[in-house]
Amino acid sequence: MFERPDRGERAILVYTQHGVRQAGNDAEFAELARSAGAQTISSVKAVRQHPHPRYFIGTGKARELAVAVADQAIDLVLVDHSLTPAQERNLEGILRCRVLDRTALILDIFAQRARSHEGKLQVELAQLQHLATRLVRGWSHLERQRGGIGLRGPGEKQLEMDRRLLGLRIKQIRRRLHKVRQQRCQGRAARRKAEVPTIALVGYTNAGKSTLFNALTRATVLSEDKLFVTLDPTLRRATLANDQNVVFADTVGFISELPHPLVDAFRATLEEVREADLLLHVVDAADEDRDAHRDDVMKVLHEIGADEVPQLLVMNKIDLTGAPAALDMDEHGEPTRVWLSAQTGNGLELLQSALASRCAQRRLRGCLKLSSGDARLRSWLHSHGAILAEEFGNDGEWLLRLEIDAATWHALARRGGVPAHSLIPEPSDDLATPPEAKYNDRLC
Numbered sequence: 084m085f086e087r088p089d090r091g092e093r094a095i096l097v098y099t100q101h102g103v104r105q106a107g108n109d110a111e112f113a114e115l116a117r118s119a120g121a122q123t124i125s126s127v128k129a130v131r132q133h134p135h136p137r138y139f140i141g142t143g144k145a146r147e148l149a150v151a152v153a154d155q156a157i158d159l160v161l162v163d164h165s166l167t168p169a170q171e172r173n174l175e176g177i178l179r180c181r182v183l184d185r186t187a188l189i190l191d192i193f194a195q196r197a198r199s200h201e202g203k204l205q206v207e208l209a210q211l212q213h214l215a216t217r218l219v220r221g222w223s224h225l226e227r228q229r230g231g232i233g234l235r236g237p238g239e240k241q242l243e244m245d246r247r248l249l250g251l252r253i254k255q256i257r258r259r260l261h262k263v264r265q266q267r268c269q270g271r272a273a274r275r276k277a278e279v280p281t282i283a284l285v286g287y288t289n290a291g292k293s294t295l296f297n298a299l300t301r302a303t304v305l306s307e308d309k310l311f312v313t314l315d316p317t318l319r320r321a322t323l324a325n326d327q328n329v330v331f332a333d334t335v336g337f338i339s340e341l342p343h344p345l346v347d348a349f350r351a352t353l354e355e356v357r358e359a360d361l362l363l364h365v366v367d368a369a370d371e372d373r374d375a376h377r378d379d380v381m382k383v384l385h386e387i388g389a390d391e392v393p394q395l396l397v398m399n400k401i402d403l404t405g406a407p408a409a410l411d412m413d414e415h416g417e418p419t420r421v422w423l424s425a426q427t428g429n430g431l432e433l434l435q436s437a438l439a440s441r442c443a444q445r446r447l448r449g450c451l452k453l454s455s456g457d458a459r460l461r462s463w464l465h466s467h468g469a470i471l472a473e474e475f476g477n478d479g480e481w482l483l484r485l486e487i488d489a490a491t492w493h494a495l496a497r498r499g500g501v502p503a504h505s506l507i508p509e510p511s512d513d514l515a516t517p518p519e520a521k522y523n524d525r526l527c
Contacts, residue, residue, distance in 0.1 A: 095152065097129060097160060098128045098163050099128075099134075101130075101133060109163075112185070119188055119191050127151065139166055139174070149179070165185055166184040186213060190206070190210050194210065211249055271358055280330070282360065282362075283332040284363045285363070286363075286364055288335075294425040295397065316355055323435060327443075332359065337379060366396065395421065402426055402429065407422070410436070447506060448486045450482065451485055452483075461473075461483070471485065472484040
């Protein structure tokens with residue numbers, strides 16, 4: 084039985100390619116290994132039509148890798164792909180060293196980066212969910228015997244005990260994260276009531292989000308040329324060029340094939356992205372794979388339900404490309420993309436202008452007709468300061484003139500409070516004209 088060593092960072096990287104699947108980003112995986120603290124000694128590439136069911140990389144390649152591990156005194160083998168628990172155990176058995184797949188490597192980096200209580204809970208949850216399927220035959224003191232008919236007598240085995248303790252700890256962490264989610268919901272509700280929009284920075288890891296966040300908010304969030312430097316979300320209030328107060332949220336960076344346990348564990352944190360009023364999608368303009376990385380980010384946004392949040396594209400690091408700072412507009416004259424360098428500050432004034440323009444569009448003005456049965460909705464609109472004027476109509480209905488935050492209005496529409504198209508824009512004539520005379524024919 085193989086005992087996993089508890090130390091050692093000399094590593095071999097195993098890059099995999101199967102069938103028509105394109106080869107992975109070798110430089111990115113090497114950077115992941117470096118960010119985790121591994122000392123890369125050599126690398127191996129395995130090309131197969133289909134993954135081998137026992138060793139993933141094939142019997143011959145596994146034996147070849149075992150010779151390299153023994154000759155180079157390797158402590159750790161890192162595989163650029165997700166492995167099943169059986170494949171991981173089989174590889175460890177033949178290689179006689181620890182084997183980590185892509186998911187476990189990213190989890191290890193996240194464990195190093197977590198600083199807040201919430202972040203540590205989220206990482207621990209993801210690690211425990213990953214570990215729960217990898218207990219059998221991982222250590223020699225664990226036995227495969229489980230409770231049940233014909234297996235009782237000697238008492239609870241270590242494997243059963245570990246499984247039970249893991250399950251209890253996972254339930255405990257989920258309860259704590261539920262409280263974190265409630266606290267975040269309360270914070271967002273307070274910001275909505277104060278009508279302070281939230282702008283979340285999203286993007287591929289190491290695209291420069293934290294550097295841009297510091298430039299916009301004068302914060303001192305750690306920013307280094309490493310993957311996943313920012314793990315815990317940070318919120319800071321700032322003032323735009325039009326003197327409007329906003330809250331910027333710096334979030335964890337995304338990566339291709341982001342492990343599902345991480346997405347599930349960080350769902351409470353990623354709700355800040357889903358509930359934001361605007362997303363600053365930061366892209367490394369100097370990266371040759373920037374288009375593929377944008378697609379990877381959009382996949383994660385779709386997975387967490389944030390793909391419909393309005394976005395402003397930020398092409399960062401133009402100081403490395405020599406491109407000038409610029410602001411791109413769509414056919415309606417609305418800003419869609421900003422070219423800048425967060426490191427040098429070139430183009431930041433264009434981003435401030437674009438943000439001021441986008442946030443100015445958040446206020447909706449118009450008229451709404453409510454029936455006598457909509458008293459609760461009318462009270463809710465009053466409590467949010469959305470009603471400019473109101474009048475009781477001849478037919479027993481309220482005619483309201485509203486000014487309301489666009490995100491609040493659309494959220495209300497999504498919850499079924501009002502039809503999204505029921506807010507009729509105000510005409511340009513005198514606002515003192517009675518609402519019923521101006522809008523009754525359009526609202527009825």
